[in-house]
Amino acid sequence: MNNESLYTVDEIAKKLDVSPRTVRRYINADAIKAVRIGGQWKVKKEDLTAYLNGDRGPFKEVSHDHIKEDDLCVFMDSEYYRSDSRIQICSIIDINLKDKQEATPIANEIMELLNSDDACCGNNAKFQYIYKDKEQIARFVVWGTPSSIEQIMQLVKRHE
Structure with a gap:
């Protein structure tokens, strides 16, 4: 696995404009596919893309005009x-x-x-x-x- 194609929780949090805690919630809910490497969660670029496109986890049936279960957390954790x-x-x-x-x-x-x-x-x-x-x-x-x-x-x- 090429480390250049892997994102840390902090990098994803920055990209999504949410807290690292929210990213870990997404990982634990299986909304973002991740693997543990050296005690840290790492996410492949294609898995992040799948999440952003709604192709993953409990939110896959939800289109852009519907709510994700964690939207309240996003409201609290971000500037979005x-x-x-x-x-x-x-x-x-x-x-x-x-x-x-x-x-x-x-x-x-x-x-x-x-x-x-x-x-x-x-x-x-x-x-x-x-x-x-x-x-x-x-x-x-x-x-x-x-x-x-x-x-x-x-x-x-x-x-x-």
């Missing part, structure tokens, strides 16, 4: 979700639903709100979701300013 706003909020919304089709209208409503010309949301908010079949839960993760999160919560509240 930073905004110019003084206050940034990340919130998880779980809605018990019978099937994925029930989640689609809610996701579409949130998307319409975020794509609207309303200055409250616009580029100040992001959201992702996943439907967990086993638990019959639609999990929405939203990021944004207090005003944008308030609007999203008001929208979701209509589905109580």
Whole structure:
């Protein structure tokens, strides 16, 4: 194995803009394939590429517009979700639903709100979701300013 094609946990953390602890979580969850060499985790370039393309681990069925299970950790550990706003909020919304089709209208409503010309949301908010079949839960993760999160919560509240 050529050492030049292997990345350390710290190198991957820097590339992904997350903490080394988050990278180790990804490795332990088998989202990133890694091998131990000399007591340290090493990741082949192609395995990192597979992770980034969504071809690996528990996230392989999740497309770019859905949430990865560790997105909350990424929010806490990185600069990725930073905004110019003084206050940034990340919130998880779980809605018990019978099937994925029930989640689609809610996701579409949130998307319409975020794509609207309303200055409250616009580029100040992001959201992702996943439907967990086993638990019959639609999990929405939203990021944004207090005003944008308030609007999203008001929208979701209509589905109580």
